[in-house]
Amino acid sequence: LAKTRIVPAKPESGIPAVLLVRQDTLFVLDQRKLPRSVTYVTCTTASEVAAAITSMAVRGAPAIGLCAALGLAVVAKRSAHMSPDAFVRKMERAAGRIAAARPTAADLGAVVRRILDALHEAPPKTRVDAVVATAEAVKTELEAACARISQEGARLLEGRRRLMTYCNTGSLATGVGHGTALGAIIEAARSGKVEKVWVPETRPYLQGSRLTAFELWCAGIRPTVIPDSAAPSVIAAGEVDAIVVGADRIAANGDVANKIGTYGLAVAASLAGIPFYVAAPLSTFDIGCRDAAQIPIEARSGAELVQEVWGKAWGRRISAYYPAFDVTPGEFVTAIVCEEGVLEPPYPGAIRSVLAARQ
Amino acid sequence: LAKTRIVPAKPESGIPAVLLVRQDTLFVLDQRKLPRSVTYVTCTTASEVAAAITSMAVRGAPAIGLCAALGLAVVAKRSAHMSPDAFVRKMERAAGRIAAARPTAADLGAVVRRILDALHEAPPKTRVDAVVATAEAVKTELEAACARISQEGARLLEGRRRLMTYCNTGSLATGVGHGTALGAIIEAARSGKVEKVWVPETRPYLQGSRLTAFELWCAGIRPTVIPDSAAPSVIAAGEVDAIVVGADRIAANGDVANKIGTYGLAVAASLAGIPFYVAAPLSTFDIGCRDAAQIPIEARSGAELVQEVWGKAWGRRISAYYPAFDVTPGEFVTAIVCEEGVLEPPYPGAIRSVLAARQ
Numbered sequence: 001l002a003k004t005r006i007v008p009a010k011p012e013s014g015i016p017a018v019l020l021v022r023q024d025t026l027f028v029l030d031q032r033k034l035p036r037s038v039t040y041v042t043c044t045t046a047s048e049v050a051a052a053i054t055s056m057a058v059r060g061a062p063a064i065g066l067c068a069a070l071g072l073a074v075v076a077k078r079s080a081h082m083s084p085d086a087f088v089r090k091m092e093r094a095a096g097r098i099a100a101a102r103p104t105a106a107d108l109g110a111v112v113r114r115i116l117d118a119l120h121e122a123p124p125k126t127r128v129d130a131v132v133a134t135a136e137a138v139k140t141e142l143e144a145a146c147a148r149i150s151q152e153g154a155r156l157l158e159g160r161r162r163l164m165t166y167c168n169t170g171s172l173a174t175g176v177g178h179g180t181a182l183g184a185i186i187e188a189a190r191s192g193k194v195e196k197v198w199v200p201e202t203r204p205y206l207q208g209s210r211l212t213a214f215e216l217w218c219a220g221i222r223p224t225v226i227p228d229s230a231a232p233s234v235i236a237a238g239e240v241d242a243i244v245v246g247a248d249r250i251a252a253n254g255d256v257a258n259k260i261g262t263y264g265l266a267v268a269a270s271l272a273g274i275p276f277y278v279a280a281p282l283s284t285f286d287i288g289c290r291d292a293a294q295i296p297i298e299a300r301s302g303a304e305l306v307q308e309v310w311g312k313a314w315g316r317r318i319s320a321y322y323p324a325f326d327v328t329p330g331e332f333v334t335a336i337v338c339e340e341g342v343l344e345p346p347y348p349g350a351i352r353s354v355l356a357a358r359q
Numbered sequence: 360l361a362k363t364r365i366v367p368a369k370p371e372s373g374i375p376a377v378l379l380v381r382q383d384t385l386f387v388l389d390q391r392k393l394p395r396s397v398t399y400v401t402c403t404t405a406s407e408v409a410a411a412i413t414s415m416a417v418r419g420a421p422a423i424g425l426c427a428a429l430g431l432a433v434v435a436k437r438s439a440h441m442s443p444d445a446f447v448r449k450m451e452r453a454a455g456r457i458a459a460a461r462p463t464a465a466d467l468g469a470v471v472r473r474i475l476d477a478l479h480e481a482p483p484k485t486r487v488d489a490v491v492a493t494a495e496a497v498k499t500e501l502e503a504a505c506a507r508i509s510q511e512g513a514r515l516l517e518g519r520r521r522l523m524t525y526c527n528t529g530s531l532a533t534g535v536g537h538g539t540a541l542g543a544i545i546e547a548a549r550s551g552k553v554e555k556v557w558v559p560e561t562r563p564y565l566q567g568s569r570l571t572a573f574e575l576w577c578a579g580i581r582p583t584v585i586p587d588s589a590a591p592s593v594i595a596a597g598e599v600d601a602i603v604v605g606a607d608r609i610a611a612n613g614d615v616a617n618k619i620g621t622y623g624l625a626v627a628a629s630l631a632g633i634p635f636y637v638a639a640p641l642s643t644f645d646i647g648c649r650d651a652a653q654i655p656i657e658a659r660s661g662a663e664l665v666q667e668v669w670g671k672a673w674g675r676r677i678s679a680y681y682p683a684f685d686v687t688p689g690e691f692v693t694a695i696v697c698e699e700g701v702l703e704p705p706y707p708g709a710i711r712s713v714l715a716a717r718q
Contacts, residue, residue, distance in 0.1 A: 035668070035669060036668075036670070200588075201562070201664065201665075202588070203560070203562055203586045203587065203588060204586060206668060209664070209665055209668050209669075209677075209679075210668055213665075213669075213676075213677045216677075217676050217677060222677060222678055223677050223678065224677075224678040224679065224680055225661070225664060225665050225677055225678065225679040225680070226664075226679070226680050226681070227562045227563060227587070227619060227620070227664060227681060228562065228586070228587050228588040228620075229559075229561070229562060229587040229588075229618075229619050229620025229623060230619045230620070230680070230681070230682055230685070231623070232620075232622050232623035232626060232685075233619065233622045233623070233682070233685035233686070234680075236622060236685075259588075260586060260588050260589045260592065261586070261587075261588025261589070261591075263591050263592045263595060264588060264590070264591035264592070264623050264626075264627065267591060267623075267626055267627065267630060268623065268626065271626060302584070305560065305568070305584060305585075305586060306560075306568055306572075306584050309394070309395075309565060309568050309569055310394060310568075310572075311395070317572075317576050318568075318572045318575075318576060318581060318582050318583075318584055319581055319582065319583040319584065320568075320583065320584040320585070321583055321584070321585050321589070321593075322585070322586060322589070323589055323592070326589070326591075326592035327592070
């Protein structure tokens with residue numbers, strides 16, 4: 001596996017593998033370096049997996065969950081020689097460390113709990129296999145969920161020729177499969193009737209202008225990048241027929257936590273009378289959160305926002321506040337697309353039903 | 360005049376001179392380099408003045424107008440040896456070149472027309488003096504207008520402890536005096552009762568995190584920089600008591616063209632039930648524009664947005680659209696502060712009256 005290669009200048013070359021396991025090592029595509037170069041971070045310990053998530057080498061709620069699963073599988077295989085008790089303690093510590101890497105995405109905690117459950121339920125001799133098999137199951141299910149979400153989402157977007165998305169929700173964000181909201185757009189574009197895909201750049205990490213633009217380019221679709229601040233007026237000008245975004249956590253009442261800036265797009269869409277769709281796997285739903293107020297919102301370091309401009313001593317001169325997510329009230333969401341189909345308001349009942357049917 | 364010096368690490372050191380004339384040369388503070396260094400671009404010809412404006416070494420509608428005035432005065436003094444006819448032709452060409460440097464700000468065209476009128480009305484022997492005197496008058500009037508706007512605006516902000524502004528509307532944007540919207544905030548802060556000033560960074564030029572943050576820091580006020588995309592949710596969360604922004608052009612019906620992103624703030628303010636004020640000198644009003652549809656909106660090169668990420672060949676791979684301004688319908692504007700006082704809806708009548716009283 002080449003650790004660094006320059007992205008080829010040709011489109012339709014495909015997205016590089018996001019998460020790969022080789023010889024009990026997890027290779028994590030460093031998304032901070034895209035689109036200029038394809039570089040992998042290697043992880044063999046829980047600290048390295050947590051660091052890959054915290055530093056945003058890997059990002060996107062489903063990809064973070066999958067990274068945690070594959071990372072725990074690697075730790076399990078590397079700890080196979082331990083005594084049964086030591087192995088369980090080791091895995092519990094690893095799980096705790098990885099689960100704490102980022103607070104907002106629902107998938108991370110859910111995946112880690114699922115792996116710990118499998119570990120605790122398995123007889124001592126099959127614990128390693130149980131962890132590895134659960135990680136594989138997370139991957140397979142996510143791939144199937146993405147395929148279904150892309151298809152359902154594309155159906156919803158039929159006849160809408162000018163689309164807008166936000167942040168990145170393609171295969172880079174899910175780690176496997178075709179992504180969620182961006183998967184729906186790419187699927188919809190197969191009809192040949194999508195004329196424009198608006199991509200706000202998504203400061204400061206630039207998930208839009210770096211990652212979504214890259215994925216669209218790889219899919220042979222020419223994106224139109226705009227400043228985040230331009231999105232509301234582009235929507236108000238009647239230049240967008242539908243918006244579809246992902247989610248990091250969806251509360252029981254349909255409130256959606258997603259990349260900071262999502263709320264402003266939803267409000268503009270509502271004023272302009274165009275649909276605002278959210279596409280996300282069921283693993284994103286958290287009925288333990290009654291509404292937005294109960295979703296923890298990560299505040300990242302202001303350094304990511306201002307250090308480049310003000311230098312390392314920025315904190316002595318100015319303050320900076322960089323919440324990584326905001327919350328869009330369910331009333332602004334036209335529909336939520338998940339692998340079980342399309343949920344429409346009122347959301348509390350629709351979400352309860354779809355999750356109950358799952359169990 | 361030192362051409363480059365590093366900004367001192369101490370606050371309250373004052374803003375460096377924005378526009379200076381020395382020995383028939385116009386020195387233009389290069390705002391692209393702030394806050395890291397204080398560098399001046401020198402202009403002795405109309406092309407150099409136009410380039411300083413187009414390249415955004417100087418920006419802000421009133422500062423652009425003042426730069427044009429002082430630039431034309433320099434060209435006039437350097438052309439004093441010409442024959443009367445050649446002098447007029449030279450000045451007309453210079454005026455045309457400078458007026459075309461940027462399309463949206465109302466002040467630029469108005470100032471250039473005023474200088475040409477003075478030129479054409481003056482007897483041949485006093486033409487140079489007429490141009491220089493008119494440029495000086497533009498400067499003096501702007502300084503007085505800024506002082507009045509800051510005071511009127513501060514009165515309007517009384518009792519509002521957490522303020523938000525956008526882009527830069529301080530002395531850097533007016534070139535002289537204390538600015539408009541930011542002047543009002545700095546004036547309001549003298550009461551000691553302003554607790555927070557939210558400053559969206561204003562991509563891609565970063566007028567917020569570079570210039571407004573710098574001016575506030577120089578004034579001894581600690582700004583809080585946020586991503587542009589975070590502003591709507593910070594407003595929705597009840598963290599802002601009032602918003603005050605500037606304007607690049609105000610139509611006869613009260614529609615306001617201002618930095619791209621303003622519309623999204625106005626909409627969020629309206630939903631949150633907080634006042635959204637516009638502070639601008641009368642030179643910003645253009646009753647020749649009936650409404651927003653008649654205001655020309657400058658589209659700057661997409662390279663400013665994506666070249667850093669995608670490299671010079673970006674255009675072969677992706678599209679980028681960077682409108683420099685958007686339009687906020689007058690219905691979202693709580694009041695407009697100008698040097699004649701505070702205008703309230705309905706704007707068509709209020710604007711007609713204040714401009715009529717002026718003449």
